[in-house]
Amino acid sequence: MAQAQANIQDDDSLVEYGFRRVIITITAILCALLEIIDTTIVNVALNDMRGSLGATLTDVAWVITAYAIANVIVIPMTSWLSKQFGRRNYFAASIILFTVSSFLCGNATNIWELVTFRFIQGMGGGALLVTAQTIITEVYPIKKRGMAQAIYGMGVIVGPTLGPPLGGYLVDNFSWPYIFYINIPIGIVATFLTIFFVKSPKYGEKLKVNQVDWWGIILLASFVGSLQFVLEHGQQDDWFEDSMIVSLSLVSILGLILFIWRELVYENPIVNLRVLKDGNLRIGTILTFILGFGLFGSTFIIPIYTQSILGWTATDAGLLLIPSSITTGLMMPIIGKLLERGVSQKYLAAGGFIIFFVYSYWMYVLMTPDTGSEHFFWPLVVRGVGLGLLFVPITTLSLSTLRGKNIGEGAAFTGMMRQLGGSFGIAIITTMVSRWTQQNRIDLIPNINPNKFQVQQRINAFQQMFISKGFSINESLNKTYQTMEGIIMKQSTIIAYMDVFLYLGILFLVCVPFVLFIKKGSNKTDHASAH
Template sequence: MQQESLIEYGSRRVIITITAIFCALLEIVDTTIVNVALNDMRGNMGATLSEIGWVITAYAIGNVIIVPMTSWLSQQFGRRNYFAASIIIFTVSSFLCGNATAMWELIIFRFIQGLGGGALLVTSQTIITESYPPEKRGIAQAIYGLGVIIGPTLGPPLGGYITDNYSWPYIFYINIPIGVIATLLTLQFVRSPKYGEKRAMSEIDFLGIGLLAVMVGCLQFVLERGQEDDWFNDSTITALTVTSVLALFFFVWRELTYKNPIVELRVLKNGNLRVGTILSFIMGFGLYGSTFIIPLYTQGSLGWTATQSGMLMIPAALTTAVMMPLIGKMLERGIPQQYLVASGMFLFFVFCFWGYKIITPADTGSDAFFWMLIVRGIGMGLLFIPITTLSLSGLKGQQIGQGAAFTGMMRQLGGSFGVALITTFMARQNMLHRSDLVAKLDTNNPDVINRVNGLQQSFGAKGMDPHQALNSGYKLLDYSVTKQAAILSYMDVFLYLGLIFLICVPFVLMVKAKKAAKLDPSAMH
């Protein structure tokens, strides 16, 4: 069998595993490390808020475009060469990002960094999977999962610390030494499978590449910018949505009819992989959605620093790290994947409902988050490895890379959908709660009158004239209404996010039960 020839043993396997994990970590940390430094970049570059948002958007677009193409590119150039080239592209563009002097330079270099980074994630997963014998694949996915789950959590505290103590270019410069070492280790130790004949230039699916880039690029743009640009009231967003849908239709048609497709869609005939891609999307939604919402709440409503917000997430990440090998062992002992995934989804619901309960307009202390985030850490551990092993379990050789590309892309897209939907939902809920609260502030109500008079006297005691004191009182009242509306919106996000995961639990059990009963895979939707 082809993949058996790639199985490694002893110190060689350890070195390959460490190299692959570092590369996956590099890529994922970079998706979130920038978030906390955006304010400093904005000041440095003299950029607007919407311009600085492109630093994140450009990276995400480059990332999602390249992920489905990694299997084909590995085949074309050899996996080791392609992986090493991706690390070099990522490292060089990191240096260029740190040296950028204009906004457009930074955005272009971030896009190139995203193209290099997307390949690191999927190819490292394939390398680790194929370096271990089939019976140890659960442990292999556990080791890889450490990077994927801990990465988004490490980004904010690391970015906050570097920005607070040095300057923002250093968040890019720290990639350089790791990139150099990873390149040398890859060239020395990683092996490429024998893929057969390379494609001639005339056989390369350039139309497929173009349609994929247009589809994913437009979709990612719509998701990242939709809320800010008022969704379909904006002609650009509407045009790009239509373009993305048309490109998807023609892309699927092209890939299913062309002899040498850039993305092998036929691999989705595997029922396990189909279920795995859907579950990866939901997991990405929860993973990136919750990583986005908690720092937003702690910094926006509680006034924490970037470093404090980031540090809050570390115990949960460590919990996941401890869980990973245990879950790998459970899978090796034959515990059905559907039970582990259903348990993970239920625990994620518990985490969200807990969040819904502890968020209050009064200050929520950091200790209130501790156990809630530990539950999230356990839930994420129970989701990641079983979903990945389930997705790749029925695949062999080259298909492993194609399957890993699908699950990786769906996890990233799930995260983009999650952040976009949460942002939109919060903006809408904020307006609803605000108008609801303002409607209850009846100026004839004695309680409201007493409150305003109390505030006026309080400001008057600080030396303000009565008119100025009254205005300041109204402003403070308005601020507390705005804060209350924001808190209620955060509560809604936690509640609905939890319900999404709770609703999925019976479906997960049903789908895998069908698999166990040896039903036709085509019935598994």
């Protein structure tokens, strides 16, 4: 009981009011946005980077991979590092590291310099996301934590969507280094605000060097680093046909087993796995993984579809997602208010999963070679509503029964699972589109029977068109077959995208009954009942 009272007092000492809370909230949101935007902003600049740095497509893909690997390594260690160095110091140092490495990325003279600086940037960025969530959670009193997560969620949900259009604008109007330079003034402001306004909780005695869980760090890095590489490069390297993918998969599995054993037996673990005894956090991490799968997967698939099938520019493809982000942003404070008034988190989350299914099925129905931006508008608004209903309740539920230092550890788990969910989502969706496109092509080709009257008409029409442009009879026939092959591939790809949306929707629908197993969280409870 005495320990519980001490935890309550520690929590209360971090709660802020008025101007200070506004400043701390803005600082945390800025940092979360910086990290999330930088995950996706480089996607539209890869071609320009490849041209100016003389890199191959495989080499330039490491610009994304290096950042993602650094992110997933650092995120689970964030709570431990905060205790070692003090949260304010660690947060400020992470912002400085992120900002300096952004400057270095913009000044890189070759691809491997850029990859190295991106890895360092990811080390700083991984800490920003989780620490920002912990800070926002702790500066609000318990009864207002639903609103706190809603405010944080605006940055996390909107960030991936802002990246592509912002990156497209900067690349089209300036040059690719500016996607990194834009971080510098924001980073400088955030550093000063952190130093002057953010408080550190009182942690126990720091560990000595010989007490640090060095083996835990090595095993964690080998496990998540190898897994992230496999997910990023699996499809392009033909998965388990490649010896590197097989080797790293084995390293990841072995690393995970040894890491779990090490953390459970070591006195001062780098990641406190015991916090997963909390039932809400366990279910919350699984739901967060699925949320990351859907959030990053759908954010990834729509720009690819619109550019490769519909022929849109990168900027137009990025702008398409803006209505969804605005809708989610508008939903966040509404969801926060509903949570404050005692509306059950699990019912909101279940509604979010159902609405996301509706969005996915709608996309499945409307996808054609002639789909225009006006057709996407309302489905993407529905997507925004679904994500708003999912993010805040799931995040609040995950952390709702945690107290004190366990909040940071829980936030680290949910942060890592959201990132890994996104990586799994992109890897699986990319593989599905590639494999299903080939299978659909095989299924469609028998329908192109030259003996059918309609097929003969189409061949003659194309051939006459090419003859009218000056091609010989043989050349026009070859051009006709190439054109029809292109049409078949386009139809095959569209069907593959349709199936991806259908299965994504089914995945979210299946989650609904599991949400109902979650215990009621403490979104509107007093301190005593929370314990």
